[in-house]
Amino acid sequence: MxxxxxxxxxxxxxxxxxxxxxxxxxxxxxxxxxxxLPPRYTGLAPNSPFGLDFGYSDPKTIGEIAQELGVKWVRGIEVEFEPWNGDPKILRDRINNLKKYGVSSLQTPFYPTDWKEKDKLGPPKNMDAYVQKFYDWVAATHDLMPYYEHWNEPWVDEWAWNGGTAEEYRDMIRRIWKKVKADFPNVNLIGGGSLAYNRDIMYAKGNDIGYVDGSVNHAYAFP
The missing domain is CATH 1.20.5 (Single alpha-helices involved in coiled-coils or other helix-helix interfaces)
Incomplete structure (x- = not known):
């Protein structure tokens, strides 16, 4: 039972x-x-963080693709100092072409020459000249898109800062900050670049407070 x-x-x-x-x-x-569902935005959605790196493609080409995908931000618009040669029209045209498609850009110089060591991608051989070129770059475009990254993928001892130290990188962003912000206080300077640097220096110690407006993370590290 x-x-x-x-x-x-x-x-x-x-x-x-x-x-x-x-x-x-x-x-x-x-x-x-x-x-x-919320309404669809066909232009630049307010405060949208959706971004994609298209590499070195022509802004007219990637602008159409980005708009179709709903991408609101791109990183890097092919502004290496060598082909640019100080011509602000080239930079402004690139930014404006992207803006026509509702796309904002985080501008990055990518590996401008000359480097400290010939076979390595960073730091620059002449730091004074690089800081001045960066300043000129900001002066030429800050009214259109005031977002700048100091250096592309500065992974200390490895990728694009393999010829320099963390101290040299920090000195560079400090010098850029002081020179640029004195005349263009409203621009945003983005620093960091590798997991190790951000983790061990920028975030953990807070040593870069006052020299960057924000950080970029490339998840490069050894397990």
Whole structure:
């Protein structure tokens, strides 16, 4: 008799749980009928963080693709100092071409020459000249798009800062900050670049407070 009662209780519990599940699903379906998706933005959505790096492609080409995908930010618009040669029209045209498609840009110089060591991508051989070129770059474009990254992927001892130290990188962003902010206080200077530097120096010690407006993270590190 006791065994039969146990079986009956288990059957009741199973059917009860199934009934609760059915009721819950019905409630979800009824709520869905009242739900509405937010309106779609065809231009630049307010405060959208959605970005994508298209590499060195022509802004006219990537502008159309970015607009179709809903991309609001791109990084790097091919402004190496060598081909640019100080011509502000080239930079301004690139930024404006992207803006026509509702796309903002984080401007990055990518590996401007000359470097401290010939076979390594950073730091620059002449720091004074680089800081001045960076300043000229900001002066030429800050009214259109005031977002700048100091150096592309400055992974100390490895990728694009493999000829320099963390101290040299920090000295560079300090000098850029002081020179640029003196005349263009509203621009945003973005620093960091490698997981190790951001983790061990920028975030952990706070040594870069006052020299960057924000950080960029490239997840380069050894396990």
């Amino acid at each position: 006791k065994k039969q009662q146990t079986i009956n209780f288990k059957l009741f519990l199973r059917y009860f749980c199934q009934s609760v599940l059915v009721v819950f699903l019905c409630l979800l379906l009824s709520f869905k009928s009242y739900a509405q």
